[in-house]
Amino acid sequence: MTDARTIESGMAAASLTAQNSPPDRDQLAVRLLKRMAGQGHEFVLNVEFQAAPGFTILFGASGAGKTTLLDCVAGLVTPDAGSIAIGDCVLFDSSRSANVAVAKRRVGYVFQDLALFPHLTVEQNIQYGLAHLPQAERRERSSAILQAFRIAHLALRRAREISGGESQRAALARTLVTDPAVLLLDEPLAALDAPTKAKIIDDLREWNRAHRIPILYVTHGREEVFALGERVIVLDAGRIVAEGTPHEVMTAPRQETVAQLAGFENIFDATVEAVHPERGTMICRLATTGHAGPVLLETPLVRAGVGSALRVGIRAGDILLATSRPQGLSARNVISGRVTSLEQRDVIVSSRVNCGVEMEVHLTLAARDSLQLATGSEVWLVIKTHSCHLMEK
């Protein structure tokens, strides 16, 4: 008896400390490699990450491997190599040929198309995962979750007869009632209008405050990332390209690729001169050639320290030209320079301006004529902070 109490109080103490620092025992650890044969090309999912209790957003374009990743965690798809574990509980480990059956993983999965059983009532759907419990407890648990998700009035309706928002709630309730150790949500709210979505997210947050399990939430909507995000993992072509808080990740320097550079006529090497987190901006110094003075640009804040090297991309069409120094502008960057060339391309005038670095600026014919621009004219370039796109060097 004494021993039991000691153990109990020990556990209570452990769970108290666990609240302060995320407990490892509930953490989802994933390291996996999966080759998938696509149409004409091979797709490789190769990721490694940990997800602590709470929301972890998996963000990425369609085809980035988000759903495949969830399928691997749920056991619906077997990885080629790697390991998946919840705390000490190994679900998959290729080195030990361990592969726990889907039904025994305690991984809750809400599919994008919900997959409610159409021939069963909402209540039968919710009790589906409770078959191992005595009937009284089954009833108790299902009525509690029906209340919590505000669908008690639908209990006896067939799943195929209820509306989209109601189906989302029923599908969430059906999965949550089984008390999973990890929850996978594959764009479960994609088809909903914003207010309904917000209400369901609130209910989900409420539930998670009580249960504290890792939740992997797949989305490709930016608003959802900021609404839910404690932590974001960005997937691109089967790889993790960024990881962190929504603010860090969604504004992080993106890998410079041919696709992303398309349309950027001006690309400069730069170093971070100063960081202003309170303003959400930072100052970058562009690498200048020869004798010219420094060119400083105020740019959006990204996750980069003072002194780190970046690349700044500015579209030629995003730069304004003025023949006298403009006053009272919202744009933060006003730089003086001299026109070195003017060249008409179809209905666009491409002007090159030397302001320490050479920038390409696109104007209309009318703008050129009304400004009476010519080679050698003294001009001011106006560049908005958010027209400066930062990329990793």
Next chain:
Amino acid sequence: MTIDWQAFWLTLQLAVTVSAILLLVGLPVAYWIAFSRWRWKFLVEAVVALPIVLPPTVLGFYVLVALGARSPLGRWWISLTGHTLAFTFGGLVIGSILYSLPFAVQPFSASFAGVDRKLMAASATLGASPLRTFFRVIVPLSVPGLITGIALSFAHTMGEFGVVLMVGGNIPGVTRTVSIDIYDRVQASDYAGANATALVLLAFCFVVLVLVYSLNRKAWAVGPAK
């Protein structure tokens, strides 16, 4: 002109027995065909479908040989029971099961394969074993296919001739089915009797199929929206 009601009764017994056994045997076979990823699966599918194209006499002949005293199967049965299966009701049931197998299995497996895989995945993630998934999700959503399969194998057995003649012969009350009876009457130039019996068989089969298909329509109406 009298109608051989004994033959009717026997045919009905045969059809009901065969349909019931096909429901039991057909479910696992159809499940396997619908979901197995074995690379040689098509061979099994071809074997199951064979009775559709095979002349009934050919199938009947091989069943007769297999049941006879010269085959290991026949010898085993004789050592168990003391008599051969050929020319018995049991032999007829075996022959008819093989003959009607594709008519049950193909609609079964087609409707199993039509069940949304996501529902099966959902069932598994909710902790259900494959067996529970089968009976709680796959079968209820395949009811129209099951009804079609059973109706087809029932009707097919009701009217079967060649296999019965080869395996069962023509023993009144044991293996003499309605179609054999009709054939006999025509051979004996009893056209009136043949006509009456044929009409009864026609009417019966029509009524059964009408009932089944009307039920099936209803099953569709409340069934999954496809």
